[in-house]
Amino acid sequence: MRQFAFMVALYAHALQLFNPSLTSDRATLLARATIHEADAQGLDARLLVALIAVESSWRDDAISNAGARGLGQLMPGTAAGLGVDPDDPLENIHGVAVHLRGLLARYAQLGRDDDYIDALAAYNAGAGAVDRFGGVPPYPQTRAYVRAVIRLWRRLSGDGSR
Numbered sequence: 001m002r003q004f005a006f007m008v009a010l011y012a013h014a015l016q017l018f019n020p021s022l023t024s025d026r027a028t029l030l031a032r033a034t035i036h037e038a039d040a041q042g043l044d045a046r047l048l049v050a051l052i053a054v055e056s057s058w059r060d061d062a063i064s065n066a067g068a069r070g071l072g073q074l075m076p077g078t079a080a081g082l083g084v085d086p087d088d089p090l091e092n093i094h095g096v097a098v099h100l101r102g103l104l105a106r107y108a109q110l111g112r113d114d115d116y117i118d119a120l121a122a123y124n125a126g127a128g129a130v131d132r133f134g135g136v137p138p139y140p141q142t143r144a145y146v147r148a149v150i151r152l153w154r155r156l157s158g159d160g161s162r
Contacts, residue, residue: 008032014049014156019058030058030071033090037097043104047116048097050152051123054145060089072096103127120146 011031016022022030034052038045055073056062068075069086074095079086084095103119106127110118114135121136122129124145129137136146 004035008035011035011045011049015058018053022058030089030093033093037093041097041101043097043101044153044157046156047149047153048093048100050149050156051100051120052093052096053152054148060087060092072099074099099123117146117150120149 008028008031011034012024012027015027015030015034016024034048035045037043038048052058052071055068056071058071060071062071062073063069064073066075069079070092071089072086072092072095074082074084074086074092076086078099079092079095082095082098084091086092086095100119100123103122104115107115107118107122107130118130118135121142125137125139125142129139129142136143
């Protein structure tokens with residue numbers, strides 16, 4: 001229990017570095033939700049932290065030009081399909097974790113070593129684009145996105161092997 005509280009505190013501190021306007025209580029709530037959802041989906045919580053940091057800098061009021069909403073920038077159709085309210089931060093984190101787990105499962109079935117890269121590309125550009133191109137589409141924004149998430153995930157993990 002003590003170790004979990006320490007982990008939550010570390011994650012909350014990291015979230016406040018990405019979004020200094022988060023209060024300590026809010027950062028703790030979001031950190032707990034992130035750790036819980038990552039655990040429930042069998043994901044590395046640091047990957048969720050990195051993805052959301054790149055998507056919105058941990059701003060729950062973020063809205064993209066394309067209409068993606070909330071922390072994980074879920075498109076309204078994706079959020080509806082997942083049964084979550086993209087404007088509710090806790091539901092958004094849940095939706096992001098479930099969506100990412102689904103994408104990872106989809107690309108792991110192909111037996112290539114690039115399942116994380118393909119899943120992140122699909123998160124950004126859509127699975128159809130990744131399937132059409134047999135991997136990361138040649139879109140500069142998607143390529144930069146995948147690099148940014150992977151780089152931040154490595155930094156948060158202290159692991160250069162990913």
